[in-house]
Amino acid sequence: MLCVMMAGSMEKRQLNELTTSGDSNGTHAEMLEAIYNRYYDGIFAYCVHRLFCRTAAEDVTSQVFLSAARGIDSFSGDGPQAAVGWLYRIATNQCNAYLRKNLRRRKIFEKFQRQHYTDQTAAEPSPDWTAVYGAISQLKPIEQTVITLRFFEHKEFEQIAAIINKRQPTVRVILHRGLKKLRKLLNSAACGFDRG
Numbered sequence: 001m002l003c004v005m006m007a008g009s010m011e012k013r014q015l016n017e018l019t020t021s022g023d024s025n026g027t028h029a030e031m032l033e034a035i036y037n038r039y040y041d042g043i044f045a046y047c048v049h050r051l052f053c054r055t056a057a058e059d060v061t062s063q064v065f066l067s068a069a070r071g072i073d074s075f076s077g078d079g080p081q082a083a084v085g086w087l088y089r090i091a092t093n094q095c096n097a098y099l100r101k102n103l104r105r106r107k108i109f110e111k112f113q114r115q116h117y118t119d120q121t122a123a124e125p126s127p128d129w130t131a132v133y134g135a136i137s138q139l140k141p142i143e144q145t146v147i148t149l150r151f152f153e154h155k156e157f158e159q160i161a162a163i164i165n166k167r168q169p170t171v172r173v174i175l176h177r178g179l180k181k182l183r184k185l186l187n188s189a190a191c192g193f194d195r196g
Contacts, residue, residue, distance in 0.1 A: 028072045035083050036065055042084075042153070043091050049152040050095040050144065052133050060098050064091045081159075088149070088163040096141045135185035143178030150175060 043064055047057035067090050068075075075086060136144055145164060149155040161168045 031075075032065075032069055032072050035068065035087065038080075039084065039087050040065070043087055046088065046091055046148065046153050047095060049148045050092075051098065052137070056098060056102075060091070060094045063094050067094065081162075085159065085162040088155075088159075089165070092145050092163060096145075099141065131186060132182075135182050138185055139178055139181055142174055143181065146171060146174045147178050147182070 040061070044057060044061045047060045047064070048054055051057050051060065064087065068087060071090075075083075136147060139147070142164065146160060149160045149163060150157075155163070157168045157171050161171045164171065166174070
C-alpha cells in the first residue's frame with residue numbers, strides 16, 4: 001500500500017512538473033491535478049480489470065496520466081463526464097497497446113492463476129474468477145473493453161459508447177457477441193454461473 005501511495009505521489013509530482021513547465025498561468029496544471037485526484041483510482045481499477053496484473057496496471061495508469069498531461073492542451077471537454085470519457089479512451093488505448101506489445105500476457109495470467117487459485121469448497125457455487133479472466137483474455141480487445149467497462153466498471157451504455165467512440169447500438173452488439181463467446185468458453189457448471 002505504501003508503495004502505491006509513494007508511486008502515486010511521484011507520478012503527481014511528475015505530472016505537475018510536466019504541465020507547469022510550458023504553462024505560465026498554471027490552469028492546465030490545476031485542471032490536470034483535479035482530474036488526477038478525482039479519477040486516478042477508477043482508471044487504475046479499470047487497468048487492473050483489463051490487464052489482470054497490479055504491476056502492469058500501475059505502469060499503464062502512469063502512462064495514461066502522462067499522456068493526459070501531454071494532451072491537456074488539446075482537451076476541450078466540458079464537465080466531469082467529458083474528462084471521464086477522455087481518460088477512459090486514453091486508458092483503453094494504453095491497455096490495448098500494452099497487450100499488443102507484451103505477448104507475455106499468458107505468462108502473466110498463469111502467474112495470477114498460481115497466486116490466486118483456491119479450492120472451491122463452499123456449499124453454494126461461486127464464480128471461478130480464474131476461468132472467467134482466462135476466458136475474457138481470449139476475446140477480441142474491443143469485446144474485453146466493453147465487458148470490462150460494463151461489468152467491472154459499471155458504466156452505462158452511453159458512457160461506454162463515448163469511451164470507445166462507437167454508437168450505443170454497436171456497443172450493445174459488441175457486448176452481446178462477447179458474452180455469447182464467453183458462454184462458449186466457460187464451463188458454466190464449473191464456474192458457478194447460472195444460465196440466466
